[in-house]
Amino acid sequence: MAQATKKQPRVLMFSTPTCSYCNMAKQYFRRNRVRFRDVDISKDPAAARDVMRRSGQMGVPVIDIGGKIIVGFDKPKINQLLGLKNN
Secondary structure, three states: OOOOOOOOOOOEEEEEOOOOHHHHHHHHHHHHHOOOOEEEEEOOOHHHHHHHHHHOOOOEEEEEEEEEEEEOOOOHHHHHHHOOOOO
């Protein structure tokens, strides 16, 4: 039996509360009903090191979609990895 809805890849976002692009990405995910886990690297030094290891830089947002890393709020890349239409 074929499943009607494709399972959404795991979405993990590393952000800070003062980052405007992080907030835009969160709003975009909510608007498109994308489940995601947000990690505030300003409160979590281990997560900040993890971001460095994953992306090679300290800039946020860093978004991990199913193991693929996106640095910044790159809407076309997010849409491609999540199978979203351009909104």
